[in-house]
Amino acid sequence: MTSPVLAVSDLRAYYRTSAFGVQREVRAVDDVSLAIQPGEIYGLAGESSSGKTTLIKTIANAIQPPLQVLAGSVLFDFAGQRFDIHALRPRELAAIRWKHLSYIMQGSMNVLNPVRRVRQTFVDFAFRHIGRPLPEFLDVVRQHLQRLHLEPQVLEAYPHQLSGGMRQRVTIALATVCRPQFIIADEPTTALDVVVQKGVLGMIHEVQRALGSSILFVTHDMAVHANLSDRLGIMYAGRIVEEGRTADVFRAPRHPYTTHLIGSLPHLGDAAPKQGLPGAPPNLADPPPGCRFHPRCPRASDLCRRDVPALETDASGHRVACFHPATESVAESIS
């Protein structure tokens, strides 16, 4: 096994506020560890407020108060060099950004500056990394756009002149023009309709194949994960509760929460309406003791109410944090 391009270990990031002497702590990311291999698409799933966005903010070092990193480390391995992203100086960080580490952001509709032409945005983001004179740089950009089946004329357009799907494609081209080793994609297709979504996902897959980059792909949409991710991590209430190869997770989910997430996907020929999971995600300012899923869990026991289950790895590398993980037969009967 090669060394991972991203290694997150025991990461703990809380939102800490204090108003009138009252301390408040929201435990958005609690003891998260994960590793992503070169060339891998790692899917991160979970419902809203499960801490997905906070986790990527921390990984990308886009930390604004009141968010604080309390413990753990985020290590990148770019071109054989190791970078602890929280220990870098601003100048060193700027040198990595976009060259090795780029983003496709949530709400991609608005990530392009409305008063700048697409060409100027490309220059702002990528010119300093390519290291060629401007005309040659623009040739590189045009070739890249053509590879992604985009007309080079989009460079002269303003963002408002492009459709939503087109803008998202331009953003993907922007995020990949420097051939980064690692791309963070935060809900990149959530705002798009399914037809455009399919095209955009195909494009991400294609460019990932061509560049050999790793992608951390975050979405709550399990159907997207089923089609795109190589490996899948399930987040619940600030913790990773299950992780494994995507096919394994879908075929035989071990954690009861994963079972419900997958069970929520519609299948052709479904006769009965889907059952919702009762209850709501816990308040992360005051999470329940023990396993954070136990108030909603059909298999909860006294042990779950008292102790926090550790994320155990089995022989095949599948990880699950549950005292009563499902066996394959149980999982299949529920889904």
Next chain:
Amino acid sequence: MKTYPTYILTRLGQFVLVVFIGINIAFIVTHSTPIDPVEQSIAAATQYGSTSPEAIALMRQSLKELYGLQGGLADQYFAFWRRILLGDFGPSLSAFPTPVSVLVGRALPWTAGLLLSSTLLTWVLGNLLGGLAGYYRQSRALRFAGILAMAFHPIPYYVVAFVLLIVFGYLWPILPLSGGYGMNMTRALSWGFIGSVALHSILPVLSLALVGLGGWFMGMRSLVSNIVTEDYVAYAELGGVKRSRILASYVMRNALVPQVTGLAMSLGAIFNGAIITEQVFGYPGVGTLLVSAVYAGDYSLVLGITTVSIVAVSLAVLLIDLCYPLIDPRVRAR
């Protein structure tokens, strides 16, 4: 979808329409005042001795011709437009027989120079500081500037102006009290004259800037603190785009769009500002001229100043509107 030339044409049409309506209103207002300039001139000319009735009738006839007051209202209206298009507003009453156009032409550079430059200066400075204050929220110096701007903003303009006059003209007399240039100067393009003009403009410009700065500063600061949370700014920061570039092209550039509209509107207020400023500082501009014209019942001078100010303000707003698509490309498509 409209193109840029169509945009220019519509704006030009609006400009012509605004000027047309404005001048019509000026015509209606001046023609409904109880002051009859012809009778006033005759009264002024005859108050020191008697003149024969035939001479007065002759005088009335030629004065009516001078002021364009012959015939019915319709005739007068068309004669009025013909003269305006030729740039002829007739002779001034209070400075007979100097033409109004000469008087206005003499005063206009002073007003334009003082108010236009101080408005632009205040706008640029206020937006720059406000933008920096919105972007660098932690900076102590900028926070202090914000408090200062907020403190000065609500003070009535004339109070600030008089306080400045008392402090720098009387208690600590380092700056001239009034006028546009030194009494003993000849109007020539010499360093001495330019220096004197600059020295005389310090207090008026300072008073206008102190009061005007706060509005732009606070407006820009709140605009910027909104724009900082926009996706494209967050994205550029994640992308490692240079901070100076983010501040200039991502934050300030987008915040400037509504501020430019504000500038166009404040240019419209220049002539209001001129009246108070020029009165307080005894500045030889259009404001002073207008006030004395109203006192003297100088009908044609008031009409001339009104017309010129309507055209000037509309022209300034038109120019800004024509630049608008360069600032916000989305306007071009609309």
